[in-house]
Amino acid sequence: MTDTKIESRPDDSPDDSANAAEGPLLEVRDLKKHFPIKGGLFRRTVGAVKAVDGVNLTVNRGETLAVVGESGCGKSTTGRTILRLEEPTDGEVVFHHPKLGPVNLATADSNTMQQIRPRMQIIFQDPFASLDSRMTVGRVIAEPLIINKVMKGQQLRDRVADLLTMVGLRPEHASRYPHAFSGGQRQRIGIARAIALDPDLIICDEAVSALDVSVQAQVINLLEDLQDRLKLTYVFISHDLSVVEHISDRVAVMYVGKLVETGPTQELFSKPKHPYTEALLSAVPQPDPRTRTEVVPLTGDVPSPANPPSGCYFHTRCPYAQDICSVETPLLRDVGEGRQAACHFSDQLNLKGAVVPSAEALPDAQPDVVTEVKSTTPSA
Numbered sequence: 001m002t003d004t005k006i007e008s009r010p011d012d013s014p015d016d017s018a019n020a021a022e023g024p025l026l027e028v029r030d031l032k033k034h035f036p037i038k039g040g041l042f043r044r045t046v047g048a049v050k051a052v053d054g055v056n057l058t059v060n061r062g063e064t065l066a067v068v069g070e071s072g073c074g075k076s077t078t079g080r081t082i083l084r085l086e087e088p089t090d091g092e093v094v095f096h097h098p099k100l101g102p103v104n105l106a107t108a109d110s111n112t113m114q115q116i117r118p119r120m121q122i123i124f125q126d127p128f129a130s131l132d133s134r135m136t137v138g139r140v141i142a143e144p145l146i147i148n149k150v151m152k153g154q155q156l157r158d159r160v161a162d163l164l165t166m167v168g169l170r171p172e173h174a175s176r177y178p179h180a181f182s183g184g185q186r187q188r189i190g191i192a193r194a195i196a197l198d199p200d201l202i203i204c205d206e207a208v209s210a211l212d213v214s215v216q217a218q219v220i221n222l223l224e225d226l227q228d229r230l231k232l233t234y235v236f237i238s239h240d241l242s243v244v245e246h247i248s249d250r251v252a253v254m255y256v257g258k259l260v261e262t263g264p265t266q267e268l269f270s271k272p273k274h275p276y277t278e279a280l281l282s283a284v285p286q287p288d289p290r291t292r293t294e295v296v297p298l299t300g301d302v303p304s305p306a307n308p309p310s311g312c313y314f315h316t317r318c319p320y321a322q323d324i325c326s327v328e329t330p331l332l333r334d335v336g337e338g339r340q341a342a343c344h345f346s347d348q349l350n351l352k353g354a355v356v357p358s359a360e361a362l363p364d365a366q367p368d369v370v371t372e373v374k375s376t377t378p379s380a
């Protein structure tokens, strides 16, 4: 397996060594994405779905930051707004480009975005939906390189072959069609496409959620392997905390468009500082009965981001809520050891964590994942 880097990016100076430096790659400041609600005869704006409502995040180079929370909490919208697939309503998304320096993507012009886009990629949950069934796998992977005019001809074919090998597939699979591959293999194809332009940042949006547990583990190990080899930075969006525990260095917990807790993974898992984190953790299956903790039931639904509760948004479901919680919105504040929490009582509550099986329990990343393909013809 060759570890090829593309020879040139459309935007790069030869001296790209700053890329390897420590420090933040991405700084998200007070990011908001509100979707207008239209109503009445004249379709006037009568309200807003505050899908992302003042999110602050720093993502350091080479790390994996997980964004977790129940369905509808705003995780995907945060990821899409960072990449400016959605226009931000307010706030800043500062991307540290080795040549251009810090660039605020929220206000960057189209020329600047064109230079930045190759460096930021996204991998979606559903490999079916994100791959065009009429394209060969080779074409799917080559497309970003063709669109960005990075290479063509034999050089392009060689690059595609290398990318297939890097993700555990075979070069000859370039001529086949996505529908002939299993879910895990299709996700590998999606990963090959995402790394084709040698990006710095990949947003993995529920990237392994649709896969069986054993295949999930293989794809996670592949992502970790590629992260080491290609110095990738991941924002890993997931509702599955057992997956997050394996892959992430730090975790940001999101609830109704806001962050309620952030911190290093192990510390946050073993000693949560927000009742919402405790509730999410207590739902993680723990196979060892000796380490199993009492389940804190999470009752009711996530409130609508169009009409959130007063005060702390979690107070309607929080077993520890006091009078102040329905009145005053707690700010996300430092609670020591690189951690932040948005709870009036985070210093006083003795919340329960979760013990999740160690990462070593995951199966190896590179078993023979290439089963025989069924057909080489495209579906209609």
Ligand SMILES: Nc1ncnc2c1ncn2[C@@H]1O[C@H](COP(=O)(O)OP(=O)(O)OP(=O)(O)O)[C@@H](O)[C@H]1O
Pocket: 035, 049, 050, 051, 069, 070, 071, 072, 073, 074, 075, 076, 077, 078, 239, 305
């Ligand atoms: N284009 C849109 N127009 C209006 N509301 C939207 C739009 N996209 C998302 N929303 C709303 O924003 C909120 C956050 O959605 P988002 O998909 O970001 O959440 P999520 O945490 O990623 O959940 P899931 O895992 O189910 O996708 C939801 O209430 C959703 O209905």
